[in-house]
C-alpha cells in the first residue's frame with residue numbers, strides 16, 4: 148500500500164508540522180520488547196493476590212460458602228464475603244448520572260447474573276488464592292433465569308445510549324410506506340458480544356491511610372477517580388491512578404468496574420497492596436457487553452428508487468437492575484434522505500450483567516441491519532446498490548434537517564468503488580466463481596459515526612532552554628494517543644516533537660476526558676492546542692511589549708510560532724527565539740492552560756459525522772457454506788488526519804471488527820441457566836490473522852472548520868459500521884441467500 152509522500156500530502160493532512168506525519172508509535176519499542184508496564188505488571192512491596200469467586204447461577208442468592216475450607220488452605224489470608232466486606236460510603240447501586248453504572252461489590256448476597264462476583268479470596272500467591280476460591284463450594288437459592296429477547300415484558304426505555312430519546316420521528320412513515328411502489332420489511336438479529344480486550348480488567352491497589360494508589364487500565368481516569376472517591380468517601384485528589392497503557396478497552400474500561408473496586412476493598416480489608424486480575428471467563432458478566440438486538444426494518448421507494456419511508460425498530464435487552472440501552476436504530480438518523488423516518492427502541496430486562504458501550508455502540512449492530520436492508524431495497528428496485536445509495540444521498544441530516552459540518556461521503560463512494568473495481572459487478576447474484584469453484588460475491592456498506600467531543604483540559608509549559616512540556620491525563624488504549632497527541636502538542640508549542648516532553652497517563656495530570664466515542668484525539672487534541680495557544684500568547688506578550696525585542700510592536704495575533712522561534716506575521720525576517728525572550732524576561736518557564744470541547748453554537752447549527760464506504764469481496768464454498776472474506780476496501784472521510792499511518796491502522800482495526808461482527812463473534816447463552824457457553828477465546832471467535840483479508844484504507848480528503856479548531860473527527864469506531872453490512876451483502880451476492888442473523892455461519896448457507 149503506498150504511503151502518502153509528505154510532499155504530496157492532500158490538504159486534509161496538515162503540513163509543515165508534526166500533525167500529518169506518519170510518526171511511529173512512541174511506545175512501540177516498549178510494547179514489542181515486553182517492557183511496557185501494564186497495570187498487572189506492577190508488584191508493590193508486600194503485595195498479595197486476590198481472586199474472584201463468581202456465581203454460576205443467573206438469579207437468586209448465595210445461601211452458603213465454605214469459608215472455613217478456603218481459609219484453611221495454605222497461603223490464604225482472608226476470604227471476603229458479604230458478611231465481612233467493609234460497607235461503602237455510597238450505595239454501589241446509586242445512579243447520580245447516566246455514566247454511573249450499578250456494580251456488585253459484595254454488599255449483599257443477591258445474585259443478578261452469571262459470573263457475578265460472590266466472594267474474593269486473598270492469598271500470598273495467585274495459586275493459593277485460586278485454590279481457595281475453588282474451595283468455597285457455593286450453594287444457591289435459584290430462581291428461573293430470564294434469557295433471550297422474548298423472556299420478559301418489554302418496555303419503552305426513557306433514554307438510549309448516552310441519553311438520546313428512544314423514539315424519533317420525521318414525517319409520516321405509514322403514509323410513506325402506503326404510497327411506495329416497492330417495499331421491503333425484514334428482521335435482522337445480532338447476538339450478545341463481549342469486549343474481550345487482550346488485557347483483562349485488573350487493578351493493583353495500595354492504601355496509605357486514606358490515600359489510594361491504583362495501577363489500573365481505564366479509559367476515563369478522572370471519571371473513575373470520582374466514582375471510587377464517592378464509593379470510599381475520600382477526596383478524588385487522594386486517589387492516584389496510573390494508566391499509561393491499556394491492552395484494549397473498547398468501552399468496557401471507561402467506568403471503573405465492580406471487580407476493580409473489589410480489589411480496592413480487599414486491599415483495605417487486609418491492609419496490604421492487592422492485585423486482582425480477571426480470568427478470561429470472568430470477563431463474561433461483570434464488565435459489560437454489547438446487547439443482542441432484533442431489528443425490524445421497513446423501507447419503501449417510489450418508482451424512481453427514491454425512499455418514501457424508512458422505519459428502524461430495535462428490540463434489545465438490558466439487565467434487571469440498570470438501564471444501558473443499545474442505541475442501534477440511531478444508525479438510521481444520518482445516512483439516507485427520506486421524507487419519512489422513524490427510529491424506535493424497546494427493551495426487555497434479562498438476568499444478565501448490564502450491557503455497555505462497546506466499540507461503535509449503536510451504529511455497529513444498527514448499521515449491519517440498515518446496510519443489509521438498503522441492499523435488499525436496492526434489489527427490489529432493480530438498482531445497483533451504489534447507485535441506490537447515491538440516489539438517496541442525504542444532503543442534510545434527514546432527521547433534523549441540519550446541514551452537515553462536512554461530508555465527503557460522495558468522494559468515499561467514488562474512490563472506494565474505483566479502487567475496488569465495483570463497476571464490473573454483475574447485478575444478479577451467483578454470477579461469479581473463482582478457479583477453485585468458490586462462489587464469489589461483492590457487497591458494499593456505508594460507514595457512519597458521530598463526530599463527538601467530551602471535555603478535556605491540558606497544561607503547556609515553555610522553558611528557558613527552548614524546550615516545552617505538555618501535560619494531559621490522556622489514555623492510550625492501543626489506538627496511539629501517546630503518539631498522536633504528542634504530535635499535536637509539538638505543533639501547539641511550535642517545537643519539534645523531540646523538543647517537546649509529553650506527559651500523560653496518570654490522574655494527577657489535567658483531565659483529558661473520556662477516551663471513548665471516537666472522541667479522544669479531538670477532545671484531548673483541542674485541549675492541547677488551546678493550552679499551547681495560551682502559553683504562546685503569553686510568550687508573545689513578553690516579546691511584543693518589549694522594546695529590546697525584534698517583535699516589539701507586533702500584537703499577539705501578529706506572530707507565528709515555529710521551530711522554537713516567534714516570527715512577525717507581516718515580516719518573517721524579524722524573529723526571536725523562545726530562549727532569548729524568556730531569558731531577557733527572567734522567566735525560567737511560563738505556563739498555559741487549555742480546554743477542549745465542542746462549540747455549542749456549532750453543535751446546534753450542524754450535524755457532525757465521519758463517513759465512509761466499505762467494499763467487500765467474499766468467497767463461499769458452495770458445498771459447505773464456509774465464508775472467507777478475501778478483499779476489503781474502505782474509503783473514509785473524518786476531517787484532519789493527524790497521523791496517516793495510525794489513522795489507517797485504526798481503519799484496518801475497525802474493518803477487522805466488522806469481519807468479526809459479520810462472521811465470528813457470538814456469545815452463546817444457555818437458555819435454561821443464562822450461562823454464556825463459550826466464555827473463552829477458543830470458542831468465542833474473533834478473527835485471527837488467517838481470517839483477515841487483504842485490506843485497504845483510503846484517506847479521503849475532508850476539511851471541517853466546525854467540529855473543532857483542528858478539524859479532527861474520530862477514526863476509531865467508524866470502520867466497523869460499514870463493514871458488517873458490506874460482508875452480508877457480499878454473501879448474498881455470492882450465494883443468492885440473504886442471511887439476516889449475525890454472525891453469518893455456515894449452517895445458514897450450507898448447500899447454498
Ligand code: MOS
Pocket residue numbers: 366396397398399504505506507508662663664665
Ligand atoms: Mo468506546 S465503546 O466509545 O470505548
